[in-house]
Amino acid sequence: MDDMVSRGKQALPPRYYTDPAVFGRQREQLFFKTWQFACHESRVPGTGDYYAFSILDQDLFVIRQKDGSLRCFYNVCQHRGHPLVEREGRARLLVCPYHAWSYGLDGKLKGAHGTKGQAGFDRSKICLTEVRLDSLAGFLFVNLDAEAPSLAESFPGVEDAILAFLPDIRERAFAQEHEAEEFCNWLIAVENYNECYHCRVAHPTFASGVIDPQSYDIQPFSADAKSLKHSAKAQSGETAWYDTSGSDYASFYIWPAFSLQLYPSGLVNSYHWRPVDVANTVVHRTWYSKEGVVDDSLQRVIDLDRDTTFAEDLKLVKRIQRGLGSRGYSPGPLVLNPDGGIDSEHSIAALHDWVREASDT
Ligand code: FES
């Protein structure tokens, strides 16, 4: 960190957040080559359960196989291109809504009416296009790049650290989710998430309800994983949103667009960001609990978070997008406190190194 401080670092030039050409390179070099969050495995618990989602304009779905394993396919019929499924559901066969070609859960074409005896029509050669799928402590990620390093190679040690922090995390299931358009570039949202320099200014209730801001710190997880680990002591006392006495706070940000948050006392939640275009992103805020049950205490935390921290960040990031388009803005110095802590943006400096690598030609 010392050389970072002595060298000094400026905020990134605005084109990284506003230039469609930069975003176009990130689409190919970043979002189509790195591990993107799909959903939690509990969203597809039974045979034939599927969950559809998108990475930019690429539509995909995860589906549970008869043997209990999970696979991911592009959500596109191999006949003339209609999507096969929407949102989530359960199917024994995947039947295309256009001409009713049907596919097995394994993606193999099963039926195409009117093709019997047609010369050259070989049903066995037609199959949905599969995408790599992997799990990190029950959180499913996909990668459109067949050559990319595996999830475990990309984030060595991260799953073990999550399991060490919360050994029963696999008992959590999807409970509730809400989402919002952010009207900003995805990197603005991710940077905002990955620094707490603004927490005491902009998030007074988070800083008094969940964590002790004095103890907040964000560090690169390791030299060989593009991950940032946030840690803090739990907030206690009468301002706490719930009984936080069980364990402290940790968050594991997984480059580029997912973060797993372990709130005090094992309250699991996540953020994931789905870029829409250079100036818009949809953020998903998801909560998990044992058997997916939302009791009054959890609902209160979800509502408080949505009405305070989440809403406060939506306002900030939208305004930053506008500010970065201002002709009067020139990038200022990052605040790089050698001791880290809440008043430091060295996590932003790490993000900038990673984004330059993924965006520059
Ligand atoms: S596009 Fe799917 S059956 Fe024709």
Ligand SMILES: [Fe+2]
């Ligand atoms: Fe924030």
